[in-house]
Amino acid sequence: MVAGYAWKWVTKDKNDDPNLYDIEIDGLKIRWNRKPENWVDPDLSYDGSTEKIVVNRASYFDVNGKKTASEKDLAEYVRHIYYVLLTRGILGTHFFVCDGALRAHLRQHFA
Secondary structure, three states, X not given: OEOOOXXXXXXXXXXXXXXXXXXXXXXXXEOOOOXXXXXXXXXXXXXXXXXEEEEXXXXXXXXXXXXXXXXXXXXXXXXXXXXXXXXXOOOOOOEEEOOHHHHHXXXXXXX
């Protein structure tokens, strides 16, 4: 699994605890780097009123990445992270988008 910094890494030092998970989406519980899917995390959402993809600073957990970044810089940084992740698939890339509005927006551009 490849993802950005939208979830806290709960299992970082506790990998042997089978009751801990880093991500939970719709009842699916997973740990970092254990599944072959790509994810677009809750650090991105779609604002229908402005028709723009926005970064949710509170859902972005790379402390150093957001410490001094302006909203504009953080948005550019996070979008670049996903650009890199989504262009690395040799045979294609599958991704799940957490934000429903962003999912609907992107569905128009990807089939």
